[in-house]
Amino acid sequence: VVKRFRWVAGFLLFVSLASGTISDTTRPSLELTLDGYQVLAADFHIHTFPLSWGVLSPWDTVIEARRQGLDVIAMTPHNLTGLAKIARWFSRSFGGPIVLVGEEIHSIGYHLLAIGVTNRIAWRQPSRTALDEVHRQGGVAIAAHPVGPYTAYDAEAMLKLDGAEVVHPIGVRDETTAVQLRDFYFRRKLTAVGDSDYHFGPMSPNLDQMGVCRTFVFVRERTEKGILDALREGRTVVYDRSHVYGDPRLIQLAAEDGRLPKFALTAPEPRVSVRLAGILGALGLVIWIATWKSAWD
Ligand SMILES: [Zn+2]
Numbered sequence: 001v002v003k004r005f006r007w008v009a010g011f012l013l014f015v016s017l018a019s020g021t022i023s024d025t026t027r028p029s030l031e032l033t034l035d036g037y038q039v040l041a042a043d044f045h046i047h048t049f050p051l052s053w054g055v056l057s058p059w060d061t062v063i064e065a066r067r068q069g070l071d072v073i074a075m076t077p078h079n080l081t082g083l084a085k086i087a088r089w090f091s092r093s094f095g096g097p098i099v100l101v102g103e104e105i106h107s108i109g110y111h112l113l114a115i116g117v118t119n120r121i122a123w124r125q126p127s128r129t130a131l132d133e134v135h136r137q138g139g140v141a142i143a144a145h146p147v148g149p150y151t152a153y154d155a156e157a158m159l160k161l162d163g164a165e166v167v168h169p170i171g172v173r174d175e176t177t178a179v180q181l182r183d184f185y186f187r188r189k190l191t192a193v194g195d196s197d198y199h200f201g202p203m204s205p206n207l208d209q210m211g212v213c214r215t216f217v218f219v220r221e222r223t224e225k226g227i228l229d230a231l232r233e234g235r236t237v238v239y240d241r242s243h244v245y246g247d248p249r250l251i252q253l254a255a256e257d258g259r260l261p262k263f264a265l266t267a268p269e270p271r272v273s274v275r276l277a278g279i280l281g282a283l284g285l286v287i288w289i290a291t292w293k294s295a296w297d
């Protein structure tokens, strides 16, 4: 009887692995050109392992970004820049998205994304001077989740900011927060950015899907410089479930064309059969382990 159980368990495990693998969907890259601009899907706020509340290594991050159809990612560890350099090397060597080196300046009163910088920036300083340092290094500065305790930008800092996360998982989960993100964005003409703030894990306040919130960047050239220029000049379009933000002319262009995917959360969920197979597979594994000893008696 135990032997038969083990056969059943093995079969269940096999079926679940096979169906999971077959149904694993990859989001295709956009390959879209509108009015002479290449439209790239980007996520500018991604954490990795180690030291940054992520579980994916820099190279797994690159693979996952490709799977999510992202053309551009910025790796933004808390107060670090080295990991992104590993990811960039990996992506260039084995094929993958353009990786921008960045960091999330994790200060008191504000979190600031420094995109396209070379060296880490001291976090013990007011946002106004941190912004100067980002620009001195040739980078672009984006206010990360600017709500509640993350809004320490005085009038001078507001003028120096390049962009703000107007779409972020915290807003997708909670409408009051969504309104706060929107209010910050509309304080001044800032570049609209949508990011996933990807962490992964039970402690994560976010949605555990890279690129779930994303930014469509309209570039003249598919290079790091082309992307940074587009961010400086506000050439982005960002969707949440019911709104769109960004350059009005580009929003219009995208609407007329109709091919830009509106919101990444609408990704196909795994089919019920696949989920069932997963549960059965887990059950199979439990039976397999539980009968391990008796199989050798
Ligand atoms: Zn943050």
Ligand SMILES: [Zn+2]
Pocket (backbone or CB within 6 Å): 045, 047, 104, 144, 197
């Ligand atoms: Zn973050």
